[in-house]
Amino acid sequence: MTDAKALTRTERVADGDTRFRRHGSGGTALVFVHGFLDDQYVWDGVIDAMTAPGFEYVQLDLAGSGDRTSSRGPFDLTRFARDVGAVVEALDKSVVLVAQSMGTLVAELVAVDHGDRVRGLVLLSPVPLAGVHLPNETAEQFRSLGGNAEAQRAVRRQLSVSLPEAELDRLVAVGERIPAPVVRDLVTCWNEGDPRGNNASPYRGPVLVGRGAEDGFVTDEVITARVLPRFQWAATFAVDKAGHWAHVEAPAVVAARVETFLSTLPFDRPETAPGQGGSGWRNAFAGKTADDFAAAFAADIVLEASVLAIPVEGREKVKATMTQASKIYESLAFVREAAQGAMTYLEWEATAFGGMQIYGVTVLTKGGDGRINHVAIHHRPLGAALRFSLEMRERLAGTVDSSHFHTAE
Structure with missing residues (x-):
């Protein structure tokens, strides 16, 4: 990481087992939420590529994943949103939530519950909040990934385009450590989703939606039909020569897109009247x-x-x-x-x-x-x-x- 982000401190949410890492300092925090079978470190490349001043970078593991594989359940969207929301409150500043895949469901729920703090949403390869609803036979293939390193490797290869071999090895190791019952619960999260996803999102702030241009799971059709119509204002982007893990396959490109989005947001600037500035x-x-x-x-x-x-x-x-x-x-x-x-x-x-x-x-x-x-x-x-x-x-x-x-x- 750059020198400005090198100083890292780990904090814990009071009355819970949720720990989060903080890098750098700034009036606004970027809170990164990882996806299915991943951990907080999946965002390291993006964070390292970011250069915009005035932001703090925050990472955490969802319960059951990463350094929290020993956490007790439940492992559902309500629990994940509560944990991430507790981090948002503990930061006590404006935040932008940056999430990928299953993590985008969590991020939207947090934004709805903590709208007074959330200034923007970045949803990368977003799973529709209403769920994917795969046929049971197909969903069972994902449920059975727990503890099966070779099967996880095959899925990551199939859904990525330019995932570096070292990152592939690391992510497989991360996913393999997640207990098999937790993996099954995680599949339920993104496959069944949340019924609130059937309606327009209550979150009314700015949204940036991105995907790898060659992502075979979250396709352009999925985003156009099931993600974008739910938000009032949403900008989109696609990363060439990238699949489902665009933030790992092309971290500098994703970082640049996020920084452009950040430059448009109405952060906490003093105003002398309701119409000042933009x-x-x-x-x-x-x-x-x-x-x-x-x-x-x-x-x-x-x-x-x-x-x-x-x-x-x-x-x-x-x-x-x-x-x-x-x-x-x-x-x-x-x-x-x-x-x-x-x-x-x-x-x-x-x-x-x-x-x-x-x-x-x-x-x-x-x-x-x-x-x-x-x-x-x-x-x-x-x-x-x-x-x-x-x-x-x-x-x-x-x-x-x-x-x-x-x-x-």
Whole structure:
């Protein structure tokens, strides 16, 4: 690890057997949650590749895995989420949860229960929270992996592309030590899932979803159909020449993606008013309600955009316009932010209309009271912008005059 992370201390949650390791220091902690048959050290490569200042790195083993193979049950999602949640509370700071495979189910449940602390979720090769629901014969093959090193090696080879041989050996040794009854319980966790996964996620914060491009278990179809629709705002990425363990196969690539995501998050920065910087705008998009937008806007706000033929003026009309606009996006991620004086620049990526990619830059100008009094939104490509304008014209009929929008002609 780098010098900034070299100092490691191990702490224990009060009244429990959950221990966690802390590296470095910062106002926000990245809490890493491992997957099926793995341990906390599976994240070492990613952590070592990260260079963003101001973050602490936290690792722990789930009960029954790693250094906790002697833990008593139950070994289920409720227990795992309680243990990780206890670590989050013990840290007593904002956190971002970074998880892989089975660990993503745990991370989402923790985010729901500790939403006041969780600033973002990174879900790598995410298993749907509702479970995979493999046929019993197939699931039994996974249940029988306990203590069978050769079978575990075969599964890891099948689901990876460029897993280094030394890492493969280490992971097989880690998985082999997990007691066979625990392995069976772990399969139940990710195969049956949690019934809350059948509905939209109560977690409303930013989410980054990634996968190895050649992962044969968590496919692009699984993510598109069963993961992304559950989150309000989610950005995605794929790692080329990687499978189910992209964080081990290409740790530097995963680290870079995580750091880009971190640069977009609204961490605990002091604000003099609800609309200062980009936080009020991002929070309004997360809420998608008129009241959320109204909290960030000045009374005399002016909205200009490439989807508008003429500007929209005044808080009531602008908040109605932005509320409807936010509901058109299927996903939206703020990927970069910069500020100069009273102006904030937000670069974003979104999808709408069944997966159509839309890119843009939003320029916010705030007045002396800290509220946003001018917004300029630039969309691309042109075809997407025109379609967006037509949709807005229809949705806002009777609220905002149609002359503000482009026409089909």
